[in-house]
Amino acid sequence: MxxxxxxxxxxxxxxxxxxxxxxxxxxxxxxxxxxxxxxxxxxxxxxxxxxxxxxxxxxxxxxxxxxxxxxxxxxxSQQRRYVPAKGESVIGIITAKSGDVFKVDVGGSEQASLSYLAFEGATKRNRPNVQVGDLVYAQLIIANKDMEPELVCIDSSGRANGMGVFGAGGLLFKVSLGLVRRLLTPQNEIVKGLEKLFPCELVLGMNGRVWVRAATVQKTLIVANLLESSENMTAQQRPILFKRVADGNLQIKKEGGRERDMESE
Amino acid sequence: MEVCSAVDVKCIKSNSTLREFGCEQSLLSRPDGSASFIQGDTSVMAAVYGPAEVKVSKEIYDRATLEVVIQAKVGLPSVKERSQEQCVRETCEASLLMLLHPRSSLTLILQVLHDHGSLLACFLNAACMALMDAGLPMSCLFCGVTCAIASDGQITMDPTAVQEKESRAVLTFAIDSTEQKVMMSSTKGSFSVQELHECIALSQKASENIFKFYRVSVQRRYSKTL
Known part of the structure; x- marks a missing residue:
């Protein structure tokens, strides 16, 4: 048919x-x-x-x-520029506080707005502690070509559900939108490979922003570099690189203080 | 402007082969889309930014604002670059679905790497590949084809700089991929109506090859994610 x-x-x-x-x-x-x-x-x-x-x-x-x-x-398609779409979860950067809304850069053609009441437990009295420059993980509830996009950090029942302001530490970087979508598919090979290497926190925004935090700064950097390089790799090349990193990492533990080698991986 | 097959008889005397061409997509890391296109010794690099924030003075309330900038190899932009910018911009505007991104800006930057004839055609091809790489919504693809008519009436497709200089007229067409119709034409020199029709027919024929090449090139790019 x-x-x-x-x-x-x-x-x-x-x-x-x-x-x-x-x-x-x-x-x-x-x-x-x-x-x-x-x-x-x-x-x-x-x-x-x-x-x-x-x-x-x-x-x-x-x-x-x-x-x-x-x-x-x-x-x-493999795009780099994000076009906001309703219901997608994104990583935004707070760029301004104006009245009762925050302006958030989500990578689209227009800044999104985020109400200070759209946080878990926030009331008119009890404002959330959000500063300019902070990162937020939020969901788009209004996104169409004719209107300003609008974000919320709560779900329909008023719970944070993993959204909100990011804690200290970690590293934010950009990858292509296609790679984020690939990483978010269930049982993804790249994420599985990373899990085996280091335990790490990984936040994937549909706008191509990725936030990583591992036990140390070095490990965070390795994870970030691995994700960036897995963009242009075939399914066969990837396990080889992951294995090399795993082996190299073991070596470092044995000898100690070979930071430069870790960086280059 | 469809041309009937009666012209085909005369095609035999013309030199209807294109120079070899090549393309690379997303070679730059900072723009949203980029491509380099090579036709013989002519080489152009294109970068696309957008849909991005737009200046209030350039904002159009119901569609995107497209800006095309041509960077010459040396020197400041002159009238020639400006007129080429306009040709490329009008072609891109016709193929892009600009209504889908109102109040945003699209910027296309074309950098000449080497000019050895058929530069405007190369601009158009590089622009199309870069727009495709950026993932902007388009209703159809387009390609540029240049023809040169020598003083004895011989038509050369995709001429080199020397052939362009010796020719009586140089014609560049932008052809769309769905109906092979002419989207833009830029001509220099004198020619008859008959010759114009011949050139269009030849360009439409040559465009098939270019579109085939586009497809192979994009297929190769996506081969790793299949």
Missing amino acids: ESCLKGRVGEVLLPGDVFRLARTETTISLSDPEPDPLRTQKVVCGPGLRRDGDHVVVSCKSGVLKHKQPNMYWVD
Whole structure:
């Protein structure tokens, strides 16, 4: 039914690639009074795909076509610039305090706003302790092209749920959005490899910002370098590097004080 | 401007092969998207920033603001660069879906590394690859093709600097990938209507090769994440 889209899952698409859907698999129409049981196979277009009329889907980004059961399709592309999307969790930097909102840089084209009441346990009397320059892990509740993005640090039941201001220490760096999405997939090989190497705290923002804290500064730096270099590595090259780091690390423990070698790994 | 196949008979006398071309994407670390494009000895590097914050004076309330900057190899930007900037900007504006990023700025910087003919075509190709690398939404791709008409009427595709200098007219077209139509044309010198049609037909034919190359190039880039 969805032959033309399904047949190209896993292939690389370029902007302007056209898919003509058969009449039975129209994209969702809201005005259909009584859905025909034969027409249940409707296609949901995700990022990178655009509807052009009722029966035509056009790609508008370059990347790999992905599919999720039963009928969701999207284009997975390697971008660097973040475009805020509703519901995504991001790492932001507080840039200003103005009245009762904080301005937060999330890497998009506009600064996001974060109300001081949107923290766990915050009231008008009891303001959260947030300073300019602090990092926050927050969720976007308003994000569309026409409005200023808005962040919250609580979930719908008023709990922090892992969000809020970051503690001291740790290192923030940027990677591509594609790598973050890869790291966030369940049972990811890179994260598994890191877990075996060092115990570390890892916060992944969908805006491409990654925050790491390990036992020592050196270990934090190693983890950061490993993540950055795993961006341009194949699945075969990665375990080799991880093994080299693991071996090198053991050596350092034995001999002690060979910091320079650790850095270069 | 579709041209019928009657022109094909005359194509035989023209030199319709392109020089070898090459491309590399995301080679720079700081911009959001970058590419270098090489056509023969002509080489251009492109970088894209955006969608980013925009100055209030340049803000457009319902779409993105696109700025194209061409950096010459030496010296300050002159009238020639300005006119090329305009050609590239109008082509990019036609293919980008700028309505999806209102009140933001897109900046495209094109740096000449070496000019050995067909520079404007190379600008267009580098720009397209860089915009694609930045992941900006586009309705179609575009490519640039340059033709030179010699004094005896012979048409050379993708001319070198020497061939351009000796020619009677130089024509550059931007061709879109979905319908192979002309998006932009920039011409210099005198030519007949017949010759213009021939050049467009030849450019449309040559654009197929360039788009094929785009696809191979992007496939190679994503090969590691497949």
